[in-house]
Amino acid sequence: MREPGRHLHEHDLAALAIGAALLGTGGGGNPYIGSLRTRDQLRRHGPLRIIRLADLPDDALVASVGGIGAPVVGIEKFEQGEECLRALQALEAHMGVKVDALIAAEMGGANSMEPLLTAAQAGLPVVDGDGMGRAFPEVQMCTYFIYGHEATPAAMADEKGNIVLYTAMSDATTLERHARATCVVMGAAAGMANRPMSGRYVKEVAVPDTLTLALNIGRAVLAARRDRTDPVEAVLQTTPGKRIFNGKVVDVHRELKGGFAVGEARLTGSGPNDGDDALVNIQNENLLFQRNGNIEITVPDLIVIVEADTAEPITTEQLRYGQRVEVLALPCHPLLRTAAALEYIGPAAFGYPDVAFQPLEIPDMETP
Amino acid sequence: MREPGRHLHEHDLAALAIGAALLGTGGGGNPYIGSLRTRDQLRRHGPLRIIRLADLPDDALVASVGGIGAPVVGIEKFEQGEECLRALQALEAHMGVKVDALIAAEMGGANSMEPLLTAAQAGLPVVDGDGMGRAFPEVQMCTYFIYGHEATPAAMADEKGNIVLYTAMSDATTLERHARATCVVMGAAAGMANRPMSGRYVKEVAVPDTLTLALNIGRAVLAARRDRTDPVEAVLQTTPGKRIFNGKVVDVHRELKGGFAVGEARLTGSGPNDGDDALVNIQNENLLFQRNGNIEITVPDLIVIVEADTAEPITTEQLRYGQRVEVLALPCHPLLRTAAALEYIGPAAFGYPDVAFQPLEIPDMETP
Numbered sequence: 040m041r042e043p044g045r046h047l048h049e050h051d052l053a054a055l056a057i058g059a060a061l062l063g064t065g066g067g068g069n070p071y072i073g074s075l076r077t078r079d080q081l082r083r084h085g086p087l088r089i090i091r092l093a094d095l096p097d098d099a100l101v102a103s104v105g106g107i108g109a110p111v112v113g114i115e116k117f118e119q120g121e122e123c124l125r126a127l128q129a130l131e132a133h134m135g136v137k138v139d140a141l142i143a144a145e146m147g148g149a150n151s152m153e154p155l156l157t158a159a160q161a162g163l164p165v166v167d168g169d170g171m172g173r174a175f176p177e178v179q180m181c182t183y184f185i186y187g188h189e190a191t192p193a194a195m196a197d198e199k200g201n202i203v204l205y206t207a208m209s210d211a212t213t214l215e216r217h218a219r220a221t222c223v224v225m226g227a228a229a230g231m232a233n234r235p236m237s238g239r240y241v242k243e244v245a246v247p248d249t250l251t252l253a254l255n256i257g258r259a260v261l262a263a264r265r266d267r268t269d270p271v272e273a274v275l276q277t278t279p280g281k282r283i284f285n286g287k288v289v290d291v292h293r294e295l296k297g298g299f300a301v302g303e304a305r306l307t308g309s310g311p312n313d314g315d316d317a318l319v320n321i322q323n324e325n326l327l328f329q330r331n332g333n334i335e336i337t338v339p340d341l342i343v344i345v346e347a348d349t350a351e352p353i354t355t356e357q358l359r360y361g362q363r364v365e366v367l368a369l370p371c372h373p374l375l376r377t378a379a380a381l382e383y384i385g386p387a388a389f390g391y392p393d394v395a396f397q398p399l400e401i402p403d404m405e406t407p
Numbered sequence: 408m409r410e411p412g413r414h415l416h417e418h419d420l421a422a423l424a425i426g427a428a429l430l431g432t433g434g435g436g437n438p439y440i441g442s443l444r445t446r447d448q449l450r451r452h453g454p455l456r457i458i459r460l461a462d463l464p465d466d467a468l469v470a471s472v473g474g475i476g477a478p479v480v481g482i483e484k485f486e487q488g489e490e491c492l493r494a495l496q497a498l499e500a501h502m503g504v505k506v507d508a509l510i511a512a513e514m515g516g517a518n519s520m521e522p523l524l525t526a527a528q529a530g531l532p533v534v535d536g537d538g539m540g541r542a543f544p545e546v547q548m549c550t551y552f553i554y555g556h557e558a559t560p561a562a563m564a565d566e567k568g569n570i571v572l573y574t575a576m577s578d579a580t581t582l583e584r585h586a587r588a589t590c591v592v593m594g595a596a597a598g599m600a601n602r603p604m605s606g607r608y609v610k611e612v613a614v615p616d617t618l619t620l621a622l623n624i625g626r627a628v629l630a631a632r633r634d635r636t637d638p639v640e641a642v643l644q645t646t647p648g649k650r651i652f653n654g655k656v657v658d659v660h661r662e663l664k665g666g667f668a669v670g671e672a673r674l675t676g677s678g679p680n681d682g683d684d685a686l687v688n689i690q691n692e693n694l695l696f697q698r699n700g701n702i703e704i705t706v707p708d709l710i711v712i713v714e715a716d717t718a719e720p721i722t723t724e725q726l727r728y729g730q731r732v733e734v735l736a737l738p739c740h741p742l743l744r745t746a747a748a749l750e751y752i753g754p755a756a757f758g759y760p761d762v763a764f765q766p767l768e769i770p771d772m773e774t775p
Contacts, residue, residue: 129574129575133501133572199577201577202573203572203573203585205569206571207564207570209569213567220588220591220592221589224584224588
């Protein structure tokens with residue numbers, strides 16, 4: 040593929056880590072560890088070519104790769120570094136193909152980086168987009184599978200060189216169940232590569248330009264910190280959304296359940312929210328935002344918890360008592376709001392059958 | 408392969424089911440359901456060719472296939488019938504080979520039958536032998552892996568058509584962990600096919616003639632029942648062993664743990680054992696026999712519980728309060744008594760680090 044593209048450099052990673060972790064709504068793994076690992080690969084292999092969706096040839100073969108596991112575990116059990124590459128190579132060998140580009144399944148601290156470092160290792164470009172425009176905990180929750188891509192073959196690999204191939208699965212939800220069980224055996228952190236898609240299909244169903252968006256969010260935050268302006272406001276000047284809560288974390292419940300980090304965080308309001316309480320329900324990602332017992336924001340819209348002063352996104356496993364935070368709500372991409380999508384990523388899909396998705400509407404942004 | 412062989416017919420299955428379940432020491436699945444499923448396949452495909460180890464060409468490709476799961480589940484969730492065949496076919500397709508014969512990984516009610524019915528479906532012969540000469544709960548516990556056969560590739564399939572391939576695993580114990588996790592997702596009952604072995608290797612490490620032995624034990628039991636002689640004595644006239652306990656089941660604890668049936672049975676003695684108590688520790692199979700608190704027989708020797716009157720073997724999931732039983736002890740094959748083997752199938756491997764294996768010695772049998 041000789042189409043025009045931009046390049047991602049080592050010096051972009053700090054901004055990308057912030058923006059992707061913010062879009063990750065608490066999930067997608069630790070951004071710091073993700074960016075360190077990616078930096079190492081970019082240093083070794085040079086800058087990475089990024090392809091816009093519009094420039095992707097229809098017949099290109101594009102595979103999504105990513106880490107799978109509980110983010111809590113990802114902090115202590117670092118990946119060896121070639122998990123996704125090995126999964127990708129096993130998949131290519133099994134299918135007898137070579138893919139032309141990689142794409143993220145989700146945006147999130149580590150999982151937006153995983154395709155980048157794997158692409159660096161494999162000498163492949165990365166597509167500017169992903170399958171969620173945020174992070175979700177399960178494989179079938181990305182637009183690729185929601186809109187009909189075959190679930191198999193898929194491959195998983197761990198740091199010891201163990202490889203599992205899924206060659207026939209009823210659907211992506213079954214693949215998820217199997218991958219999760221395998222992931223637990225692999226120590227709750229592994230790499231996964233999914234059946235390659237055509238460029239034509241990716242252009243239809245991928246959430247576009249999310250690498251660029253993450254980069255821009257991160258750059259805005261870093262600039263605001265440098266200029267001592269409000270970094271939270273800088274986020275909302277970059278992408279539509281609103282501030283919904285200012286306060287302090289007063290309680291965090293979090294446990295590892297079947298390879299997921301499940302729990303909730305309680306917040307007590309301050310400043311404009313003095314006297315209010317809030318609750319955020321979590322399964323790897325932030326799922327529901329409740330104010331004084333009323334559900335206000337629901338998955339798939341983005342519920343983002345950031346440090347109040349710095350707009351540094353706080354991932355699920357970093358949440359702890361005493362943190363001063365702001366909560367932002369960002370509308371999800373329209374591809375996630377269709378009836379087909381809500382079946383997989385609406386509140387009911389996460390065990391809240393009585394909670395309806397009430398789309399967050401943000402008036403058109405003024406251009407900053 | 409045109410070597411001389413015998414054939415297994417539908418009318419052999421009743422005897423085979425008894426003998427194999429008896430050698431299965433409580434495990435290996437329900438013999439009745441296993442024989443019904445095999446009968447169906449033999450009716451469809453005709454008698455099955457059985458090859459003695461001595462007649463197996465060195466360069467033949469021999470794959471072991473079997474069901475994997477908790478026997479308790481196998482009673483209620485019948486296999487659809489082609490699980491092992493599909494696993495075998497997926498394995499052959501992945502490796503680009505065709506196997507020449509099948510062999511059992513273990514003897515046991517259902518799992519000695521599984522290679523037979525799969526062979527009938529695939530039009531292949533079955534080797535007279537297995538990898539345990541009894542049943543064990545885990546994949547790495549068969550002589551094939553104990554003596555160094557590569558663990559991968561291996562394949563698993565369920566009744567819905569889902570297929571998982573293991574293409575790289577550190578060792579057979581890791582394969583077992585993965586297969587068990589997959590098996591739980593597959594509903595605790597699935598079919599598995601393992602990397603084909605050379606005929607030369609099978610001749611070295613398989614426990615020989617165990618299909619014939621199972622058949623002979625079953626025939627002896629059936630003959631004794633018909634002739635109203637002692638069927639338990641008939642077993643001991645067919646294979647070395649001894650009666651160790653006569654009594655009644657007074658308590659059974661059994662639970663499903665990670666895909667295994669784990670528990671214990673308490674017996675109270677009668678007749679020659681009046682006043683004695685016994686305890687049998689179980690993980691799918693009977694592992695330890697204790698009399699009045701003293702361990703007398705240990706895995707890998709065979710601890711067999713049969714109905715006192717009929718010598719009908721009682722599998723783990725059929726054990727219940729009030730059954731009048733005899734307990735027999737049979738020495739395991741010498742291939743299971745080496746230091747290498749005991750590491751995988753001695754008492755310590757089952758969570759009894761302080762229990763030493765004390766080989767049961769039986770004086771040479773008189774020919775009946």
